[in-house]
Amino acid sequence: MLRSVVHNSRHRCGIVASTLPAAPRTTLRALAVLLGCAALAGLGGWLIDQPAIIGGVEDLLPMEHRPPAGSHLRLSLRGPAAADSWPQIVDQLGPQLPGHFPLSPPPAEARGWLDAHILYRIAPSEHAALAARLEPAAMRAAVAGIRARLASPLFGVSDEQPRRDPLGLRALGAADPGYLGAGAASAPIPTASGDLLSADGRTLLLYLRTGLPPAHLHAWASAQLSARFGVDTGIELNVFPITANVAPTERSSLRLVDLLAATFAALVLVLTLGLRRTRIALALVVVVAAAAPLVVLLAGARWLDAPVLLALLGVVLALAVPLAVHRGVGVLGPCLRLALALTPLLLLPYPVWQRWAWVWALALLGLALVVRGLGPPLLRLCAARPPAPRRARPPHRWPPLVAFAVLLALLAAGTWSSRHVAEVPYDLGAADAALAAEFFPPSRVAELRAIGADEPAALGAAVDDAARLAALGPEVAVRVDAPGSLLLGGAEAEARKAALAGLDLPGRIDLLRVALTEQGLRPDAFGEFIRALDPNRLPTPAAALAGPLAGWLATRLERDGTGVAALSRVLLAEDLPADLTLPADLRGPAVFAHAEARARDARLGLLLAAAAWLSAFLTWLSARRLAVALTAALVGLAAQAGALALLVAAGGVGLPLLLPALLLVGACAAELAARACTAPVPTDSSIPGADAPVLRDSSIPGAAAPVPGDSSIPGAAAPVPAAIRDRPALVVACQVAPALVLLATPEPAWRSFGLVLGFGGLLGLALATRVAPGLCALLRRLTREEPRP
């Protein structure tokens, strides 16, 4: 019974039993298709569930220049409820929190250490002045001066500290480092724990070097305030994560899925109008949209990824028409050339763009394969009609000399603009804005790491780092927070000890005691200073690790498998001199910004030169004509220059954020220029039905020789005229559609990206259709290149 049913059904379907695939193979294939569909559906669901786009400018920073994971915690006294506990909170809260990293040495311990080694803070060049101050008459006069000034009621609030330095030796030594030194009235004050208190005493800043999320840190600090200090109200608590590594800040309320939807809608509209076939447009967009989640998975969905992703979809859909409708005839060359469009980004040090150089190529080729594989069956399934014929008009081609002049003008405008583009502010978003006024902008902090086999060796190396940072001067290094600034290397300490041996310090101490007693002052009250005159107390790393600074030094030492690193931090000034050379191993966003400002012209030049060379080379590989290759490169370069000029005129954001757009503009313009140079002059007879022109270069899209039956649309089996395939305006429209979406967003960087992409695309089209043929003719004459038959 069952066998007869199977037999009958096979006969009804007209399928010969021997040609049927085996049942298990059919099941596996169906399962694979089902799994693929389920995976795509899952990816789509994941994409829809994605929160708002995250990330920021910090994605441009190389890993070594990104700040380490951490957060700044700001506590502001807001009401009387917490006023009683505020002094204790200021001094004691920091060490109770995870990853507490003092922003300054604890002042009491650090000043005690400096005073105890006051002789070693005096450079050998000042030892003559030191000897003069230790003369008996000078010491008596100094002590008598203290006795006289003690009669002032304001002596206690003056800068004098007679217990620690009755002879004024500090003036001969190095200035107190970092926040220990005298600063402006608005400078923050270090607390007992090494945190910073604002000048008005109402705001406390803590730095927690931990990867814990902000909400966790907020809860931890609130719990400490409540449990340890009994404070529940009256203090405002803010956590500012360092966005590079901890928790990216939400930069836009837009979601990627919204952007994708808008882009696909715009592309449907563009394709429908361009092809005059709604089914083809819908089918192609559906194919690309189905594969889009895979691309998002590969490329990421951060702030800088979004505009490039949209541009990618536009380029893919521009290629989708010949890929799906005409079975990819003559599209391989353009696909490969556009896939390599972002390759020059590998030459620049921006990690996100280096990643996109690969991702762009892989995604574009992958999507092209998907469109090539799924497009034709889907078009057949929906019974799409062939695209409507294009009403081609012969473009007005400018004479060679006019074309050359236009090109030169654009290149000159671009050269001028390249010196006026804005710089990228490598800030840390909300943290910089909130902390800069009272404390410092965290993005201006840079770090040096001194490596040693153990702690004393690392601190010994950090002494050299501190000297290098101090040599930058206060105009560059506003604050230096370096353990090495409190220490001396072993050799230097011994050399200074030898130089001090000739001063007869024990005898001077006895004289000082006598002078103090003569003036009615108690020598024991000056014991701290008298002990500091012992030259055997060397400020070496080993002594510091065994002294009161050990706790603070532990926060400046990081251990890994190979050794110990000692951290030295410096706050760099806002405007660094352009010719300043910072230490080579200094790391931080400000250091990278300074290097970028110095190398901006060189980097832009390198990028554009590499892109132009690549365009010329790839065009020459396909066309084998030098004039065409040079024309493509020059037109691409001119389109980039024009887009750059518009960007400057419109006051756009920093150029490093827009490099992919600039490269895409150049690549698309070069592609269209090559097509225009190799295509025959269109005439009104190029409308379908008329004689189809025979194109010479089959590797240019739309320039392929007619292949009978190469269309995937039923009923379109006849040779496809070039007038149908050769739609440069449609290619550019697919580039402009995502640009318009970006222009409609509230993000300035995305708007600038859209501006460059859209305007550059239109300019490239104009240059390719009007300037390129004349320029190519001129170059042919110059290179004496014979037109091929």
Next chain:
Amino acid sequence: MSARRSLALATCLIAPVLMDSVACPIGQAHAAAPASAPNPTGASPAPGRNLSRRLELWAKPLDGPGLSARYQLSRSSSLLYEPLQVAGSLTLTAPDHLELRDDAPGGATTRISGATLTIVANDPALPPSPPTAIQDGPGARWLRERLFALLLAQGPAALLADTLVSVPRGPGMQLELSPARNHPARREVTRLRIKLDPDTGEVLELQLTEAGGDLVTVTLSGHQRPG
């Protein structure tokens, strides 16, 4: 006498004593007010009765642009075997010049001029000390503002800014000022106690307690306010 009357009488007797010994919250409220809820009129909250009486008395001598007086200074310090005693003359010229010149050649002359504090030994042979920029030192800044406000009777707002004020125990018309709890000047100055003349409201004595433990007492006499 009924129990109610006894309770009322006892309350009337005890209340002034209690109010005299309790620190007035006005200063604390004033110290915390600026950031959270600044008073648009600049007026302080209503002070307690005792404090009001003292502030009213203190504000009396506002009849001249300056002050000259004699002073006796005593400093008790752990640096010294014995307390230091000096005498001298004080000259205050509005708005921002104050000089305290010791009579003895072994003493010193203290000058506040604008934002600069200098303390120079009277003996020119002794080495000078560097001038102090008052704006850079929270303690010097706080003390300077209190001294000028006190001696020029500039009004309660100038006197009580960033300050906790209380009425200490003991006889006489006294006020006690100390930096607000969150003020960095607390690291240098603990308190400033002021004794006022009960008749004229002139400042008779200033007692400064430094965070380092030194106690400085300046007794003023022979007040003259140039018309």
